[in-house]
Amino acid sequence: MNQIPVKDVTPKSKNGDGSGDLYAKREHIYVKYYKGFFKNLRTISGIIMLIMFYGFSWIQWDGHQAILFDLPSRQFHIFAFTFWPQDFMLLSWLLIILAFTLFFVTVFAGRLWCGYACPQFVWTWFFIWAERVTEGDRNQRMRLDKAGWSLEKIARKTAKHTVWIIIAAASAIAFVGYFTPIRELVPSVLSWDLGPWESWWIGFLTVATYANAGWMREQVCIYMCPYARFQSVMFDADTLVISYDEQRGENRGKRKKNADYKAEGLGDCIDCGNCVHVCPVGIDIRNGLQYECVACGACVDACDDIMDRMGYERGLVRYTTEHALEGGETHILRPRLIAYFVALCVMFITFSYTLYSRVPLEVDIIRDRGQLYVQASNGMIENVYTLKLANKSQVDHRFNIDVSGIDGITMAGEREVLIRSGELLVHPISLQADPRFLERPNYDITFKVQAIDDPSILVSEENRFISPVKR
Template structure:
């Protein structure tokens, strides 16, 4: 029966031995250069992510940095929207949507996120490119590492690590530029005039990026990333994953082109090990489905190239499903996938509606609790309030304040206020009402705060007006 193979890859010396060492020394992975469709697709997706990461902080929007998380002011600007700490519920909502999207993609096509969009691997391939440019391809790097130190080796190693550090430092500056305005940060970096906060984080992120993408690489994915551990529970027999067709490929063996290898009892696999040499996590896909596999498609590209050279059919290693390998039919639409899709659509529609119907004004009314009411010198009953008004938009607005709910109620204080962009204003007012119209000891009143230059910015907030108890 044809199915995705699973093979015991425990080192031979450890099988059946109850006292073996769980620690295995890391073997450096020399990734071979190759070409192919999936590599081109990954290059495009990675390039787009790098452009967004390095470029979004430089975009200006209504006179502000388009994406800026201003922690001291507790304001988060994202393309025309300004969010405050009390809006973190929207962030939680967004994270839930992204989590369901990740589940949906995993059920449909396995670890597609890891192979084509994960920042760890985007930067890892970036660093591998720098390694190849300075030290050469796989065989050259292996020979150089085995050889003794020479002037050329020192120069190449120095150039590689210099490029790594430049990329890491640029990444750190770009990241901090989302918290400190990038147009102020870069001149400060150039002039060595950074504050302690920026200095610490740029230094820390430079070291972290240099270590993770340059030295640790696959170790982050294998040992540190939790996704590798739980993603398999979302797989089913219709999940699209990379697999080796062992029925077609076995038995492996070398052969000459044009020779009838079938008569020799050989399969299509020529045992060139190129699928191993191009794998960024160093696994052999022919050993079966493994949690280390990040579904980057490198082995598919290089195997297809070998098949083309040998004149064999492509697809010895390919994106496929277990049902397809068994000769059955792959079911794209299945209950779990449909359920995830419906949930994502419903949450996204609700999130979008909430976001775009959100009024960039927050009104919080605090009634003076020191005394219920005051009888003014003119005989009017007076209540005192403090209006906390937050302008969440990225432009200044002048607002009008109106109060309804009690006949003849009057406002003592400014009925119009100017609130700057991102400003939180405490605006005290007092309301006076004629006791002749106060039949009850308390009334529901409504504060109406509206922008004079934009009628769509309107908030109505309820409160209470307290009067004397009539006997």
């Protein structure tokens, strides 16, 4: 059977007993420059993500930053929406939807997220590009590292690390700019007039980005990222993964371009090692499916280029499925994939409706529990309430407060209140009812708070009115 090969590539321990070390010393990976279709796709997706990351904080929306997580004010602005801590459930739903989306994509096409959209790898490729520009391609970098220190080596190393630090610092500033308005943050950075909070996070994120993308790179994916560990349980025989066609490629061996290699018992693999040299995590895809593989397609592009040069058919290393390698049919529509898709649709529709129907007004009514009721000098029964009104919209509104549920009930206090955008107003009121209409010890009453300038902003909340017990 022509299955996807899976081999044990665990490094042996030093004592030679066959057990693997928990942590193998990192060997520096020199990624070779290459061209290809999947690299172009990854470059486009990476550029889009970098533009979004660096650019979205500069967009203005209704007089404020389009995306701003204002922690001191406990307001989270995302374009036309403003969210408060009370909207945490919406964030939970969003994270669940994103998780199911990741599961759906993984079942269908493996680790596409890692190879084409994961920030760790977007920045890793960004740093590899800076490394190639300053130190040269793979062979040049290897010779440079082996050579003794010279003015050229110092200059190239200094240039590389300078570019890395600039990218890391720019990334840190851009990230903090989503929590402190970017149009205020950048002038503060340029004038060295930062507060302790901004200084700490910019410094920390600069060091973290410089270390993760510059030095640790694939170590983050292999040892730190949990997704690499559990994604295999979502794979099945119809999941699209990158695989080496062992039946077609073996036996490996070098040969001349026009040689009759079949007569020599060789397969299509010329054992050039290019698929290893371009891999950002340093694995040999010919050893089979490995959890370190991030499905970036680099080995596919490199192998296809060699096949073109040799005049062989492309696809020795390719995106495929285990069923396809067996010569069978790949089943795209399968129960687990359909289940994920249906669940995603239901959750997305529910979330969209909740977001669309969300009223940007929070009303919390607290009845004075210090006393059940009081009898006013005019003989009326009085209950005291505290209304907490939060205007969660991005504009000021004047609201009207009304109450119903008891015949002839009256309100003492301001019926109309002005609440600024993002303001939480504490508004005390008292309600009075004629004891002639109070036949029971308590009544359900309804408070209605409605924006005068926008009637669609309306919230109704129920509470209790306590009255004397008639004997």
